Amino acid sequence: MITTTQPVSARIWMVKSEKENSFSKKEHYALRDIRSVDGINPRKPLPDFNLTIKGQLYQLYSNTSEEKEFFIRQLFKFSNDNLPIQKPEFVNVSLPVDTLPSKNGSVNEENFDGDSKTAAELDTNYQPISLKEENDFRHLLEKANLQIGQARQFSSSLNDQLSQLDSANLSSIMENEQNVAELIGLIDTAIELAECVEKQLDVYDTLLSFVRDSVELIEEKDSLRHIEQQNNKKLATELEDFVYQLEMSELNSMQAYHSRIEMLNKITSEFVDRFYAHISTIFGNMDSMLENQHIGEIIMQKHSQRHRALLPFSDLISWLKQTRPNIYKNVLDRYNIEAQKLYKKEFDRFFSELATREASSLTNNNWKNSSNNLINEQNIELIETAVAECRVVVESEQKFCIRFFHLNTDVISQLDSEFNNKNVALKRLSDEQMNQIENSFSKISITKRQRIGILDTIGRFGSLAKSSIKIFAESERKVDLDKWLEKLTIAIIIGIDNAAESPNSKCPASVVRMENFHAFYSILSELKIPCLDARRKEVRQKYQENVTIYVREMLGRPLEKIHNFFERIERLMENGISPQEISYEQQFSRIELKRVTTAYPAKEVKKGLENLYKKIEKHLSSNDSSLLQVVWRQMQEEFLNQVKHYQQLISKCYLGSKIELEVGIEDILQFFSEIAQKH
Known part of the structure; x- marks a missing residue:
């Protein structure tokens, strides 16, 4: 706010928001009390800024970044106009800014009663006409044959001339109406083109805004990189000076120094030997650190208690790794031997319990009369239990070894590589097994003359498909399983045809095909595997064709x-x-x-x-x-x-x-x- 009385005084008011969009004055400061104005970041449009008034920092926020910039610009202008000295310091703001125009060293006056006067109204100085303007005026009077005192006649003459010019102008406009319409059309076209150009410019401006943000971010990162380089150079210089000051080449040759070093090395060696013997004894008694477990439970023994008992020695193991690598390797080998014995005993117990549970479940279900589906489900359950328990134990032991022995990432990556190799080998083994099954399904050989009936390969396929789908339903290898199931389906179709054409078959070929295709179609319909829909329709068609062939062969001509x-x-x-x-x-x-x-x-x-x-x-x-x-x-x-x-x-x-x-x-x-x- 700037006063209207002399001398001019500029103040800044702090107001408080009240109800119904009203404000109340809280406190005010003179403009000369402002010490600094901090825009915080000139590259980013932030709405917050800081004012330092009489040594006190005020953190202020505006609704938008544009309002903040407008306020700072006005503050800068008022400071230049009203403060000859002790101007506030403007930092982190976009400068220079336009200053307010001043007239005769005075500022614009503004009262708060709602009445204002323009500069033209306040200016009452008389300005005479120039000589050229006077000559032009006399020339007009002579042209109208009038004197200076005949102002009314001169005004009337000018009005008549103006009317004539207006009439002529209107006549010209009416005559050029078509030209005017064309001109208006061209103007409309130009306006449309201008709007298109404005839209294209808006698109370009949007693209450039992203570029501007990216450039600002790059500049900021580059600035931080330069600062980091400077800090690294300064740190390297300081470290060089510090190491130079620590050099004691002359003192190293002293007898007292050598004797002290020998004594410390001897003490260290004795400590390492005792620690190795102690930690080896602890490794040998690790089975006593395990938690109690009830006999007959199909769960792996928890090793968390053993891990907690060994973790306090982790720092000493790290010290051994740095100072005595050979002893560290011996400790690692010793732990591997004892842990291998411990886990072998635990795995033998666990899988023995699994085998016992499997035998008891088969006995309870009268396995001789039970269906293959029930047996397969029980086997899948046991496999899932074994995999889940082993996974928990392996992950727990791996985390402990990394933390206790301070293993680096190279060892873990080596284990991951080994695991991936095992996965590849297992996949290759599975493919070989499926190839063998495919060959057994397709190459059906009848060694002696007999009735073929339903081939056992059809039942084997059904059991294999049900168990594999249940196991690999959510697996990443589900796609491979679908491919193999389709291959096995084709192999069974080939096997049925081979069995039907066998010379050792006592039944007609149509009977063998009809029976087996009917049984195979029933199994495929029961499985409802989406990838086998086309094969299921093919089997159904073959079944119907052979039924027709068999009926015609048997019925003949009654x-x-x-x-x-x-x-x-x-x-x-x-x-x-x-x-x-x-x-x-x-x-x-x-x-x-x-x-x-x-x-x-x-x-x-x-x-x-x-x-x-x-x-x-x-x-x-x-x-x-x-x-x-x-x-x-x-x-x-x-x-x-x-x-x-x-x-x-x-x-x-x-x-x-x-x-x-x-x-x-x-x-x-x-x-x-x-x-x-x-x-």
Whole structure:
């Protein structure tokens, strides 16, 4: 605030915010009391700054960085205008700034009653016109034939001329209306282009703002790097001076010094020997430091108590590593030997408990009658328990060894490398095992003549798939497992085909394929593995194709005479004889038709179907009744299609003869149903 009275006085007020956006004056200071203004960081737009008034530091905050800069600029201007001496010091601010214009050494006056006057209103000095302005004025009077005293006439003349010029201007505008419209269009286009340029400039400005921030950050880092280099140089110089001052080359040759050093070395050697003997004894008694554990628990022994007992010697081990590397290596070897004995005993106990638990669980579940799924789940549980317990013990021992023996990262990286090598070897071993399984699935050999039935490879695949999916469901090798499952699926399909074509098989090839593809399709449907959906559809198609082949092979021509009779009729019709002329042929007369149809009474047809059902039961070795039902239903459909075809030919070639087969559609359906229920 600047006073309006003379002499001019500038003050800065501290105000306090009240309710309803009102403020109350708290305290004020003279402008000359301000000692310094600190903008904190000129490169970053921060809203906070510091004022030092009468030796006291005030930390102030503005709403935005722009408000802070405006306040500092105004403070700088007022200081230049009102303080000839004892101006405040401005640090960490963007300078120079524009100063307020001053007139005759005075400042702008501002009252707080709301009334203000401009500089033009305050200036009452008279300024006469120039000589050129006077000559121009007289020239206008002469042109209008008027005198200086005729001001009213001169004003009227000027108004008339102005009206004429306005009329001429309007006429010109009306005449050039089209040009004006074009000009306005060009102006609008120019405005649009200018807006596009402004938008592009805004984009560039945004990009440059990021560049500016990056440059400021680089400058800041570079400044810190220079400071670090200077500090390092100064530190190196100081260390060189200090080491130079510590050099005692002349004192080292003194007899007292040598004798003292020998005595200290002897004491150190004695201490090292005693410490090595003591720590070796402790390592030998590590089994007594373990926590108590109940017999029969399937958990690894906790070694935290042993680790806590040994950790107080960690500093001495570090001292040995630096001063006596050979003794340190001996201590490390001694610990390895004793720890190996301790963990061997513990692992033997742990895996013995696992084996005992596995045997008892199999006995309780009557493993001879239990399913493979239950056994596999129990085995997976035991494996997960063993891996989890061993992992906890190994991680705990590794952390202890790193801390106790002060092992560096090279040793840990070597262990990680060894672990990765073991993983690669294990993956290679798994791939070899899967290759062997794949070969055993695809290369099916039948050594002697026998009924093949359901191949054991199908059941082995189901057990392997279920257990492996449960184990590797969340593993990183899930992708590899999916690939191997697809390979094994293809191998089983190849194995089924090889078994079906074996010369030692007693069953038809279609029966072997039908049974095995049906069983394999059931297992794939039960597993519901997404990566095997395409193979599952392929197996289902092969199963249906072989069912059709088997039905046609077994059913054949149950009404052979009727079939041969109508086959010859179809051959005549293909040669161009119409259906109405067929009955006039002697060998295809109605009498011959009657003789052929009566050759297969209902009793004989039913007996033939019963024999056919028994053959199917004999061929199908599995106890799956669903497959038998599917085959029998397919037989029924095939037989019905043949009978319907014969009836169509009779109605077409022997119209009105009223000759029918001895068995109809209803009879056939009844025969098939009774035979299925009977068996």
